[in-house]
Amino acid sequence: MNDRTALVTGANKGIGKEIARLLVAEGFTVYVGSRDAGRGEKAVEEIGGGARLLVLDVTDAEGIAAAAARIGTLDVLVNNAGVVVDDSRPTELTVDGLRRTYETNLFGVLAVTNAFLPALRRSPAPRIVNISSGTGSLTWGADPEREFAAFRGQGAAYRSGKAALNALTLYYGQALAEEGFKVNALAPGLRATDLHPRAALASAGDPAEAAEGAVRLALLADDGPTGGFFSWDGTPVPW
Template sequence: MTTTLITGGNRGLGHEIARRLVQAGQTVWIGARDAGNGRKAADRLGAGFVQLDVTDDASVDAAVETLRARVGHLDILINNAGILGEVTAPEDMTADQIRHVYETNVFGLVRVTHAFLPLLRKATAPSVVNVTSGLGSFTLTHDPERVESQYPLAAYGSSKSAVTMLTTQYARTIPDVRFNAVDPGQTATEFTGHIGHSVEEGAEAAVRIATLGPDTPTGTVTDRAGTLPW
């Protein structure tokens, strides 16, 4: 049975991805900073729970040891945890504001990926799915017909550009693990102020990649409609 860990899986998009993968027959572990909320979400879904703060080395290391002891390997890691940060005009953005967003969205992804690689390599067809965003796409943020061009989110958008590039670099240099990035699009969750398409639609790209098994590609960047332009 496929074992999957989803960071930030206790609510919103991560919760919906977890629900769908449990429904697909996977053994899903929800990683969340808040133990109370995380356990409640896991119990609702029939998933496992592990306390995991992607910004904290000790928390990530403890999560690795928990899964090593309980499962012994990890088939799929979904790096979903992310924050929007302060919505500030780019000209007023400070280094500290950007650093705060990068600590979760970029450094957290790297920290978790690095820590879980040994467990992923114990799986038959290991896969990492990174949740990116069209707000980090040069093409889409310059297209007046796209919603991504309407939001000057310098910190969040640039962090997701970094997520996409990290994904392609991992894919090029780690051939024994598949790495792919997915864009949920503007999804109506607490994260977006409940603006956008349904959470079911937002989860589609991640669920598709996470259920391909041995046919999972590597180095792709997609949304639910297909290849995402960059």
């Protein structure tokens, strides 16, 4: 099984880089998706083994098409690239801030997934993992007993985009189920990355721990779940 291939977007740092590292350890050839060639090449050198650079900006339609044309068969796609552009509450949020957030965190997932579907369909066991967020759970966000309710709507662009990504994950799971795909979303938990100032808190966890959860979903057996939303530790997360 050492001829398996994977693509991880936004893999030059953080959780994405750790996912790429773990998949290489599993014997995959892993395309390290990175907007910046220099940072991507540095990540590839650090990961070693089967890591390969794939310059990929998930907001660039032409670049996505060119990247997809380079890959014949793809077994695993991890849509990890994400941004926090505007952390405002909806009362202060700008349309531009919402749009720029969605361009990467939602529209980029759709564009990349659809571009690489032909390559995924050549795999005997295609898997798609979308890196979401627990803050995208509407159930948790509405629960006064959980910390997310205390945000009072802060981070509306990022959180609503992840809620929409969860919905898209469900629909992809349903649309591709008969073809043997497994499509799931992962809530990685608060991790020590440069995505958001909260990641600098002492409570922020190791990105590698979250990556282990993503790899479990990437390696699901044929009887595994699809169209689901799971925490990094494997427990289901409510929509």
